[in-house]
Amino acid sequence: MELDSKCPSGPIETRWDRHKFELKLVSPANKRKYTIIVVGSGLAGASASATLAELGYNVKCYCYQDSPRRAHSIAAQGGINAAKNYQNDGDSVYRLFYDTIKGGDFRSRESNVYRLAQLSVDIIDHCVAQGIPFAREYGGVLANRSFGGALVSRTFYARGQTGQQLLLGAYQAMQRQIAAGRLTMFPRHEMLELVLVNGRARGIVTRNLIDGKIESHAADAVVLATGGYGNVYYLSTMAKGANATAIWRAYRKGAFFANPCFTQIHPTCIPVTGEYQSKLTLMSESLRNDGRIWVPLKKGDTRPPNQIPEEERDYYLERMYPAYGNLVPRDIASRAAKRVCDEGRGVGPTGYGVYLDFRDAIQRLGVNVIRERYGNLFEMYERLTGEDPYKVPMRIYPAIHYTMGGLWVDYNLMSTIPGLFVIGEANFSDHGANRLGASALMQGLADGYFIVPYTVGDYLASTKLEKVSTEQTEFRDAEREVAERIRRLLSVRGRRTVDSLHRELGKLLWEYCGMARNAQGLQYALKKIPELREEFWQNVIVPGTGEEFNQSLERALRVADFMELAELICYDALHRNESCGGHFREEYQTPDGEALRNDSEYAYVAAWEFTGVGNPPRLHKEPLVFEYAKPTERSYK
Amino acid sequence: MRIILHVWRQKNASEPGRMVRYEVNNVNPHMSFLEMLDVLNEELVQQGEDPIAFDHDCREGICGMCGFMINGRAHGPEPGTTVCQLHMRHFRDGDELWLEPFRARAFPLIRDLVVNRSAFDRLIAAGGYISVNAGSAPDANAIPVPKQAAEKAMDAAACIGCGACVAQCPNASAALFLGAKISHLGLLPQGQPERYQRVLKMVSQAALEGFGHCTNAGECEAVCPKRIKLEVIARMNRDYLVAAVKHLGVKEAVEAGVG
Numbered sequence: 001m002e003l004d005s006k007c008p009s010g011p012i013e014t015r016w017d018r019h020k021f022e023l024k025l026v027s028p029a030n031k032r033k034y035t036i037i038v039v040g041s042g043l044a045g046a047s048a049s050a051t052l053a054e055l056g057y058n059v060k061c062y063c064y065q066d067s068p069r070r071a072h073s074i075a076a077q078g079g080i081n082a083a084k085n086y087q088n089d090g091d092s093v094y095r096l097f098y099d100t101i102k103g104g105d106f107r108s109r110e111s112n113v114y115r116l117a118q119l120s121v122d123i124i125d126h127c128v129a130q131g132i133p134f135a136r137e138y139g140g141v142l143a144n145r146s147f148g149g150a151l152v153s154r155t156f157y158a159r160g161q162t163g164q165q166l167l168l169g170a171y172q173a174m175q176r177q178i179a180a181g182r183l184t185m186f187p188r189h190e191m192l193e194l195v196l197v198n199g200r201a202r203g204i205v206t207r208n209l210i211d212g213k214i215e216s217h218a219a220d221a222v223v224l225a226t227g228g229y230g231n232v233y234y235l236s237t238m239a240k241g242a243n244a245t246a247i248w249r250a251y252r253k254g255a256f257f258a259n260p261c262f263t264q265i266h267p268t269c270i271p272v273t274g275e276y277q278s279k280l281t282l283m284s285e286s287l288r289n290d291g292r293i294w295v296p297l298k299k300g301d302t303r304p305p306n307q308i309p310e311e312e313r314d315y316y317l318e319r320m321y322p323a324y325g326n327l328v329p330r331d332i333a334s335r336a337a338k339r340v341c342d343e344g345r346g347v348g349p350t351g352y353g354v355y356l357d358f359r360d361a362i363q364r365l366g367v368n369v370i371r372e373r374y375g376n377l378f379e380m381y382e383r384l385t386g387e388d389p390y391k392v393p394m395r396i397y398p399a400i401h402y403t404m405g406g407l408w409v410d411y412n413l414m415s416t417i418p419g420l421f422v423i424g425e426a427n428f429s430d431h432g433a434n435r436l437g438a439s440a441l442m443q444g445l446a447d448g449y450f451i452v453p454y455t456v457g458d459y460l461a462s463t464k465l466e467k468v469s470t471e472q473t474e475f476r477d478a479e480r481e482v483a484e485r486i487r488r489l490l491s492v493r494g495r496r497t498v499d500s501l502h503r504e505l506g507k508l509l510w511e512y513c514g515m516a517r518n519a520q521g522l523q524y525a526l527k528k529i530p531e532l533r534e535e536f537w538q539n540v541i542v543p544g545t546g547e548e549f550n551q552s553l554e555r556a557l558r559v560a561d562f563m564e565l566a567e568l569i570c571y572d573a574l575h576r577n578e579s580c581g582g583h584f585r586e587e588y589q590t591p592d593g594e595a596l597r598n599d600s601e602y603a604y605v606a607a608w609e610f611t612g613v614g615n616p617p618r619l620h621k622e623p624l625v626f627e628y629a630k631p632t633e634r635s636y637k
Numbered sequence: 638m639r640i641i642l643h644v645w646r647q648k649n650a651s652e653p654g655r656m657v658r659y660e661v662n663n664v665n666p667h668m669s670f671l672e673m674l675d676v677l678n679e680e681l682v683q684q685g686e687d688p689i690a691f692d693h694d695c696r697e698g699i700c701g702m703c704g705f706m707i708n709g710r711a712h713g714p715e716p717g718t719t720v721c722q723l724h725m726r727h728f729r730d731g732d733e734l735w736l737e738p739f740r741a742r743a744f745p746l747i748r749d750l751v752v753n754r755s756a757f758d759r760l761i762a763a764g765g766y767i768s769v770n771a772g773s774a775p776d777a778n779a780i781p782v783p784k785q786a787a788e789k790a791m792d793a794a795a796c797i798g799c800g801a802c803v804a805q806c807p808n809a810s811a812a813l814f815l816g817a818k819i820s821h822l823g824l825l826p827q828g829q830p831e832r833y834q835r836v837l838k839m840v841s842q843a844a845l846e847g848f849g850h851c852t853n854a855g856e857c858e859a860v861c862p863k864r865i866k867l868e869v870i871a872r873m874n875r876d877y878l879v880a881a882v883k884h885l886g887v888k889e890a891v892e893a894g895v896g
């Protein structure tokens with residue numbers, strides 16, 4: 001199958017406008033005759049549901065939490081980028097485009113990224129109109145701050161709760177459409193299967209998490225906005241319930257999965273404390289604006305940080321990357337932390353930690369300024385660790401945070417299954433091999449407010465769709481398949497809990513397909529994962545029944561899919577014989593330990609096709625062409 | 638350390654519930670409260686018992702999904718802290734704790750410590766938004782917002798919709814939650830056109846949902862994990878009064894019990 005990205009040609013500045021003009025429209029009177037399913041109510045899903053309903057479509061939205069407002073977008077702290085150039089510091093759409101392509105290590109599509117940068121400005125306008133309480137200057141205008149990978153100040157924020165505020169804006173827009181009768185919300189409903197009729201996405205099968213009922217829902221198009229798959233690693237900064245089931249089921253039905261090994265490790269998370277640890281907590285990257293990262297110069301220096309004199313500290317990011325200093329992109333900051341800890345200079349009880357120190361910023365700006373900027377983050381740190389970051393430096397360590405990979409989509413955000421659109425973190429579209437901070441919120445909202453509402457319309461207007469009913473065999477078969485999967489899980493009655501198996505999978509992936517990877521380790525993981533999957537299906541315990549509120553069963557269904565996805569991630573990592581962005585292959589590095597890209601052989605999107613569980617997936621390549629942002633060595637020195 | 642728990646167990650809304658005693662040994666003080674329950678649940682599952690159901694998702698104190706009563710206090714003893722961020726270092730070896738679900742007429746029970754808080758969504762649907770369609774907004778800096786207003790709006794907007802305020806209130810009133818949203822939107826210039834309609838619609842929806850009246854007991858503020866202040870209720874009442882007078886006339890407003 002040829003992958004057609006449907007990217008427009010011509011000058012990059014006008015591509016989206018011309019494309020939009022060429023998209024077919026559904027007449028206002030006909031819109032309400034179409035039903036669109038949106039799975040997920042995070043920034044991407046909530047903005048898409050609300051906007052599609054505003055346009056007049058009949059929308060159904062699903063989430064596994066008890067309310068759409070709880071989607072994990074709520075946890076985003078730092079901010080959202082937009083090329084407003086309100087600071088007059090030389091920002092522009094082109095610069096945001098360029099920074100994002102470079103930040104992604106030249107592994108994303110120029111056309112998509114340019115459009116994203118263009119739409120960023122509309123997002124801020126809309127969000128302000130919705131009443132998002134963004135930070136302001138004394139004169140009443142919007143305030144900005146800087147994020148990693150940029151030399152301009154273009155990040156808009158609402159204290160340390162930007163994701164929360166943006167999501168509540170989109171959620172409120174949804175509630176307005178619910179009240180208007182154009183949108184129906186199905187909370188505590190988990191999508192467990194995608195239904196195709198004549199090769200097109202026409203519906204889903206869900207489990208009602210309260211009573212366990214398996215139900216089919218039909219539609220004219222399906223939009224997946226189910227977020228990232230970072231929880232395959234068990235420990236991550238994702239919500240506990242975050243899962244890959246929706247996209248994995250779509251993959252099994254023929255949607256290609258792009259760049260699964262492009263996972264992002266965030267440099268500033270609170271280090272692990274023990275085996276019981278259930279998740280990792282992020283400390284926003286915005287802290288790197290004022291905090292300085294260091295470790296002791298000497299190995300095994302166990303003195304308390306405040307007793308280590310200045311000349312015995314190694315501010316290693318400032319030393320290695322003088323131009324960007326503490327604001328280098330995430331992949332670079334994470335790897336540098338791993339390197340100094342591997343050298344034996346890590347701090348804290350486990351030796352896997354580095355200091356993030358505010359002493360100098362407090363001296364320079366005063367406690368009050370620091371409190372105003374980061375007060376709630378400092379409070380959170382103290383709540384979790386029992387240490388006061390105003391007095392002692394924070395301890396941080398990298399953790400799995402975001403997945404750049406996801407279902408392959410074309411410029412219209414449609415997957416290889418006609419009628420199946422994928423938006424937000426669930427797709428692979430805009431961040432290449434590494435995402436810059438404050439760009440995921442931007443992408444989710446661009447997809448949901450300003451792209452998919454047009455492109456879904458084009459699909460509906462240009463496709464003849466027959467009527468479908470949930471009574472027909474395609475739906476019945478899918479329901480039966482789901483019921484059978486549940487029955488199998490409940491009947492194993494083995495000896496190991498879902499979490500213990502999940503933890504083991506996570507450790508395996510983190511060890512062999514985490515911050516640094518090599519062929520030997522990946523081959524080992526590819527041998528181990530099928531064994532662990534076998535162990536899961538032979539030895540898992542899932543208590544209770546399928547016809548009740550059963551959180552163990554929910555987890556088991558998710559982990560069953562992670563057991564398959566983990567293998568795909570390793571296949572992708574093994575095939576990509578280069579280092580780029582978050583994918584660092586130890587065999588491919590420069591003499592001073594930087595990632596060594598291979599543009600002549602790997603400047604493509606790797607889109608994988610399912611060929612059956614346990615079989616190697618089939619690779620399809622979408623070549624990447626750079627007409628504007630010419631690939632260069634990605635230097636932050 | 639060792640912790641003794643008495644946990645409300647109830648299979649579903651129609652079966653009766655009861656308190657069940659559990660002992661958790663080897664509790665690490667760095668664990669969060671929910672991690673302690675995870676450890677207990679792992680043991681229960683190993684022993685072939687049903688684990689304790691409790692809601693949670695982000696475990697970062699922001700999604701608002703977690704929440705139950707610990708010794709009669711919503712989210713437990715630490716001020717400004719959701720139960721997912723409550724750490725065991727705040728308890729002592731041998732402590733005995735009673736865990737119960739949030740109880741309120743408007744929050745029907747689902748299982749064990751899990752309740753249905755969809756009524757909150759319907760309060761927002763009644764008017765907790767600014768009516769603006771995507772694509773129709775002016776430039777973001779076209780309307781300046783005084784820093785102070787933005788900060789106060791943000792203080793109110795920090796509400797995570799957890800329901801602790803309702804659970805702690807002797808009347809199961811949603812006043813703090815409502816006041817937070819009404820203040821957030823009402824403090825911003827963008828929220829002015831619908832300001833008075835909003836308060837009327839949201840307050841009347843609250844009565845329909847079965848939330849009680851606010852009698853200024855102040856218990857909500859004491860347990861709110863986001864430290865939403867009682868002043869949001871005062872603000873809501875003022876707006877309601879103005880709205881009712883505009884809408885009904887003073888006499889009817891007084892008769893309707895506004896104030």
Ligand SMILES: Cc1cc2nc3c(=O)[nH]c(=O)nc-3n(C[C@H](O)[C@H](O)[C@H](O)COP(=O)(O)OP(=O)(O)OC[C@H]3O[C@@H](n4cnc5c(N)ncnc54)[C@H](O)[C@@H]3O)c2cc1C
Nearest residue numbers: 040041042043044064073078079191227424425438440441
């Ligand atoms: C701690 C943290 C901080 C972050 N900070 C920032 C930041 O400052 N700036 C930035 O730009 N980005 C940040 N990010 C990244 C960003 O928040 C996410 O990438 C983005 O919010 C994802 O949005 P989404 O809409 O794609 O998915 P989500 O918000 O994750 O929503 C997923 C939705 O899908 C639903 N769902 C999932 N599976 C199913 C299923 N099987 N059935 C039914 N429903 C399902 C869920 O219920 C949920 O509603 C941060 C991420 C984390 C974890």
Ligand code: SF4
Nearest residue numbers: 796797799800802861
């Ligand atoms: S006001 Fe406070 S206690 Fe009430 S729902 Fe909001 S955050 Fe929870």
Ligand code: FES
Nearest residue numbers: 694696701703721
């Ligand atoms: S689990 Fe999200 S607030 Fe506690």
